[in-house]
Amino acid sequence: GAVVSQHPSWVICKSGTSVKIECRSLDFQATTMFWYRQFPKQSLMLMATSNEGSKATYEQGVEKDKFLINHASLTLSTLTVTSAHPEDSSFYICSGHPHSVGDTQYFGPGTRLTVL
């Protein structure tokens, strides 16, 4: 149980284009979802916290107009990287929090974004 999927698993795009990444909780309802970014050989850095039906809360230093997060339902959150640039290339990981199991977060498999 507590499975989270992400789509796509990898994406290559041209500089200046926008990319949408989907995060789905497959067998539970996620009232809260988190988006992380991981650079090569580094740890995960929290980008934002999204609650279903409300605006996301962004961490300090994360541009909310560049990284658009939508949590339209209890099983789906999306991250859109707008006007992507090469420095946005990274591994993006989402997690879902099923309200019934305390503060355990269940992570998706990640999406590798490469911006040319």
Add this chain to the structure above:
Amino acid sequence: AQSVTQLDSHVSVSEGTPVLLRCNYSSSYSPSLFWYVQHPNKGLQLLLKYTSAATLVKGINGFEAEFKKSETSFHLTKPSAHMSDAAEYFCVVSNTGTASKLTFGTGTRLQVTL
């Protein structure tokens, strides 16, 4: 404020020998502590978690960790390493409560040799 320090960035063991990955934490509240494993280009898998119940926590794949409040430690151990254990391991802390933010350690890369 909360923080996590993983004392070793890289650990190498021979297959069949014990594994010890060290983690110290700092938290203003009663913490929840987790160990996650990440295989190359994959997401994170929960190995085990501590949430103020038994101080010795058993996880998946033969891993366990002991919460020691006096030492503010939560070291991960396994009696006998397997080649498939080679991966990146993250120690994580959160303040107790629903949907709390996780603070990640910098990770320990476990290498298992024949």
